[in-house]
Amino acid sequence: MRKLFYLLILCMILVTGCAQAQGSASSDSADEFFAGIKKTGGMELEHAKEFEVSYYGDDISLIDINDTGRYLLLNEGTVVPEGVPEDVTVIKKPLRHTYVAASSVMDLYRELGVLNNVEMTSTKYEDWSIEEVREALDAEDMFYVGKYGTPDFEFVLDCGCDLAIESTMIYHKPQTKEKLESLGIPVMVEHSSYEEDPLGRLEWIKLYGLLNDKLPEAEAFFEGEEKKLSKIRTYDGEKKKTAFFALTPQGAVNVKKEDDYVVKMIELANGEYVPKGDTQTIQMESFLAGAGDADILIYNATIYDEPEDLRTLISMNAGLKDLKAVRDGNVWCTKDDVFQRTTAVCDMTAELGEVISGNAQDDMRYFYRLK
Amino acid sequence: MNRRFIISFAGLFALLVILALLNLSMGSVRVEPGTILGIITGSEADPVSTGIIKEIRIPRLIGALILGGALSVSGFLLQTFFHNPLAGPFVLGISSGAKLAVALAMTFSLSAGFLLNSWVMIGAAFLGAMTVMLFILAVSGVAKSSAVLIICGIMAGYFCSALTELAVTFADDQNIVNLHSWSQGSFSGISRANTGVIVPAVLICMVFVFIISKPMGAYQLGEAYARSSGVSITGLKIALIILSGLLSAVVAAFAGPVSFVGIAVPQLMKGIFKTEKPVFMIPASFLGGAVFCLFCDLLARLVFAPVELSISVVTSIFGAPVVIWVMLGRKRAKEGMDNGR
Amino acid sequence: MEDNTVLSLDGLCVGYGKKQVVSDISFSIKAGETVCLIGPNGAGKSTILKTIAKMIPPVSGKAVLLGRDIRHIKETELARNVSCMFPQVPDTLYLTCSDIVENGRYPYTGMFGRLSGSDRDKVNESMEATGVTELAGRYFHTLSDGQKQRVMFARAICQEPKLLLLDEPASFLDIRYKLELLELIRKFSKERGTAVLFSMHEITLAGRTSDRMIAIKNGKVDSMGRPEDMLDPGHIEELYDLKKGSLKDGMLNGIF
Numbered sequence: 001m002r003k004l005f006y007l008l009i010l011c012m013i014l015v016t017g018c019a020q021a022q023g024s025a026s027s028d029s030a031d032e033f034f035a036g037i038k039k040t041g042g043m044e045l046e047h048a049k050e051f052e053v054s055y056y057g058d059d060i061s062l063i064d065i066n067d068t069g070r071y072l073l074l075n076e077g078t079v080v081p082e083g084v085p086e087d088v089t090v091i092k093k094p095l096r097h098t099y100v101a102a103s104s105v106m107d108l109y110r111e112l113g114v115l116n117n118v119e120m121t122s123t124k125y126e127d128w129s130i131e132e133v134r135e136a137l138d139a140e141d142m143f144y145v146g147k148y149g150t151p152d153f154e155f156v157l158d159c160g161c162d163l164a165i166e167s168t169m170i171y172h173k174p175q176t177k178e179k180l181e182s183l184g185i186p187v188m189v190e191h192s193s194y195e196e197d198p199l200g201r202l203e204w205i206k207l208y209g210l211l212n213d214k215l216p217e218a219e220a221f222f223e224g225e226e227k228k229l230s231k232i233r234t235y236d237g238e239k240k241k242t243a244f245f246a247l248t249p250q251g252a253v254n255v256k257k258e259d260d261y262v263v264k265m266i267e268l269a270n271g272e273y274v275p276k277g278d279t280q281t282i283q284m285e286s287f288l289a290g291a292g293d294a295d296i297l298i299y300n301a302t303i304y305d306e307p308e309d310l311r312t313l314i315s316m317n318a319g320l321k322d323l324k325a326v327r328d329g330n331v332w333c334t335k336d337d338v339f340q341r342t343t344a345v346c347d348m349t350a351e352l353g354e355v356i357s358g359n360a361q362d363d364m365r366y367f368y369r370l371k
Numbered sequence: 372m373n374r375r376f377i378i379s380f381a382g383l384f385a386l387l388v389i390l391a392l393l394n395l396s397m398g399s400v401r402v403e404p405g406t407i408l409g410i411i412t413g414s415e416a417d418p419v420s421t422g423i424i425k426e427i428r429i430p431r432l433i434g435a436l437i438l439g440g441a442l443s444v445s446g447f448l449l450q451t452f453f454h455n456p457l458a459g460p461f462v463l464g465i466s467s468g469a470k471l472a473v474a475l476a477m478t479f480s481l482s483a484g485f486l487l488n489s490w491v492m493i494g495a496a497f498l499g500a501m502t503v504m505l506f507i508l509a510v511s512g513v514a515k516s517s518a519v520l521i522i523c524g525i526m527a528g529y530f531c532s533a534l535t536e537l538a539v540t541f542a543d544d545q546n547i548v549n550l551h552s553w554s555q556g557s558f559s560g561i562s563r564a565n566t567g568v569i570v571p572a573v574l575i576c577m578v579f580v581f582i583i584s585k586p587m588g589a590y591q592l593g594e595a596y597a598r599s600s601g602v603s604i605t606g607l608k609i610a611l612i613i614l615s616g617l618l619s620a621v622v623a624a625f626a627g628p629v630s631f632v633g634i635a636v637p638q639l640m641k642g643i644f645k646t647e648k649p650v651f652m653i654p655a656s657f658l659g660g661a662v663f664c665l666f667c668d669l670l671a672r673l674v675f676a677p678v679e680l681s682i683s684v685v686t687s688i689f690g691a692p693v694v695i696w697v698m699l700g701r702k703r704a705k706e707g708m709d710n711g712r
Numbered sequence: 713m714e715d716n717t718v719l720s721l722d723g724l725c726v727g728y729g730k731k732q733v734v735s736d737i738s739f740s741i742k743a744g745e746t747v748c749l750i751g752p753n754g755a756g757k758s759t760i761l762k763t764i765a766k767m768i769p770p771v772s773g774k775a776v777l778l779g780r781d782i783r784h785i786k787e788t789e790l791a792r793n794v795s796c797m798f799p800q801v802p803d804t805l806y807l808t809c810s811d812i813v814e815n816g817r818y819p820y821t822g823m824f825g826r827l828s829g830s831d832r833d834k835v836n837e838s839m840e841a842t843g844v845t846e847l848a849g850r851y852f853h854t855l856s857d858g859q860k861q862r863v864m865f866a867r868a869i870c871q872e873p874k875l876l877l878l879d880e881p882a883s884f885l886d887i888r889y890k891l892e893l894l895e896l897i898r899k900f901s902k903e904r905g906t907a908v909l910f911s912m913h914e915i916t917l918a919g920r921t922s923d924r925m926i927a928i929k930n931g932k933v934d935s936m937g938r939p940e941d942m943l944d945p946g947h948i949e950e951l952y953d954l955k956k957g958s959l960k961d962g963m964l965n966g967i968f
Binding site (some may be wrong): 454581582584585588589591592593595596598599600601602603641645646647648650701 | 765767787788789790791792794795796798800802803804805806807808811812815816818819821823824825871
């Protein structure tokens, strides 16, 4: 009897083990495939490091996103070439029914004027601060389909979804990604949040331009935005120590890790980010130690708790009143959910530049002074 | 008694068929019954409705049915083992073990460099559950009484939860959200490929469960009497723990922890069938669990569409009152029985 | 060895692990004989019965059942020859009396415990013999203690044992049921030729039922003999450490 049971357990383990062995195909075959086709060019990228695009003639592009995979983009009517390797996802234009689950991408679509190509989102109406998205949801041109981890698959399939754009969070729900793929929906996992350079993050608009036949517009937009930072580049004053933080309900402090793009924004704007470190949540004492002598303090408010004035902020956590920036009156606060406004990164950096150089007005588009 | 059994069984089976059909035909997208029939017979060509039925609704339905049955039987096995109506598959910390393994996989997958596909998560959950089960097995060899064993199981659960919290501190916010939603359980991610593993795994276990149904019946008279009938008590105990553990590990692996099914359904079935004999209770529990989960999953899917409720929320809402009602009913029934029958 | 010896113990030492509780036990029981173990609480009567039933391994020595060393008899086969009764009754909710009695056929039925026609006949016979036929459909836990033990006895006999081991079977019963049960035991033993070994602390009642009594004290067999001899007041006073002369004449003829 006992032996039978050990055998049973062994069988179960083997079954799950074998199932795991369904790994992805090796990419050796990939090089063969692409050796046969001639590469005719590539997308010019100045700041973005997390993706690359290679062109193979006018109708075929290969998008390579760091760590998440490769995507073969085909123009309308183009026949799928033979021998596409297993690890390459095929995406066919035109893309009229996109499911954008990565909320930061939505703003780029808005900027390109192709929100009408987006039909599904995983962020609720109340959580959107972008007006055009709210209007689309109201007009039922766009629908909320549930959270990215548990979307309404039936609805998504019924919409005729031709592309799902997910953030890397989908990797913790592999079942969802696999289910979408089993329904014939290509899933592209975007990696823009891993860009260290804020301009790199913005440059992803070129990728979405390519997907939606708006590449020239994307490139023009990007060039224009870059120019906004010229003032910052010519600044020759001293770097000011700047802290960027949020408060947790437990009284601890959320700060940014060294490789975070907000930190890069601050450094671009001639600030020196404090406190240094690579933990996200720290105790108030550590924050006071690291940011005690910061010249400028920026509080990252959520939609629900934008403080009116300095006193309100200090009432959230009394430890704040000992900070130099508080005594000097250099405390600022973010407006809206700045992370949804991906296209505004240059405007935001420019405003940060003003804050740091001391030329800022008290109430700007993305930041306001707490008095 | 036999007649009661046949009628109840038939009734339950009919309920199963009805719920299965409901689950098949209801969803956020309307699919005509004629189309469904066409898809099943292979004559329908529309890719969208075929996808909806074959890739979404049927796997999910099979998942809820089979895993619900597995959970319920797992609960029955433990309740017999412990002579305790409140024993459930996840009381012994098995789901905590699964959760810990999933947490580790989620937190360290990217940094350790392995891609987290769904089979890895399933394997992790399964291994985590089985590890705790093996621990329980080891303790059961040494523990003097069942009470000690339950306490060890509960402590193992707490221990795993504590380690999970520790692992989670190294995670970023997104992982925590995912872990929380995983631990509430869901049948939504079950794919056709998944059912290919779930169905044979559970059915194999059920074969073994039937094999031990006879010694289980003897065990209900108490360990001493079971021994004197010739039952190998250690063998039976090992079998009960392993089978119960395997069944609940499969559920935890593919759907996450689903609460209350294991505790509530066997009790409900005893009340309906008015017998405790394992040879009847095993199929009854399986059927009852399947019906219960199909019902709860239907609600979880549709009540707040497109938002999906976690299955544990629904099973708890229905399961907890059932347990209370059955417990009170037991007391009343016991008194009622005492007063003459 | 005589033909109708059912159980034969030879230098048997019983205990738990290395700890010996009773040592050097040697006696035998014939078919149809009723033997009672008496002695102070904790003397080891239960331990002896459990060891013969193979629930505890013997420390040393031999126990031979129907000519075979019980060490070499598998539990499943042993169950066809030996059945037991314990002082505690099972705690069930939805099992009926016939469910319980049917359990006695466990060593004889197939994989799922289905009863054949002859199995069912034996169950009915046992229930009739113990007078519990009308209780068949009732839930076990609704019965009185006396009725419950009668059902457990029905179960024990439908197991068709050659040897019946009873561990304080009447402990928790009222006097009426004590007597009833003992009557059943005696009747059964005589009619079917079953050997019975039981322990009891109601010694005078036991004396009426048994052919022989064996006293266990201080870790060994203290004395053995016919009830009339064993129940001598002086002897009992010694066995149970009572004050000399406290058992007046005739007291042991009473019922207590």
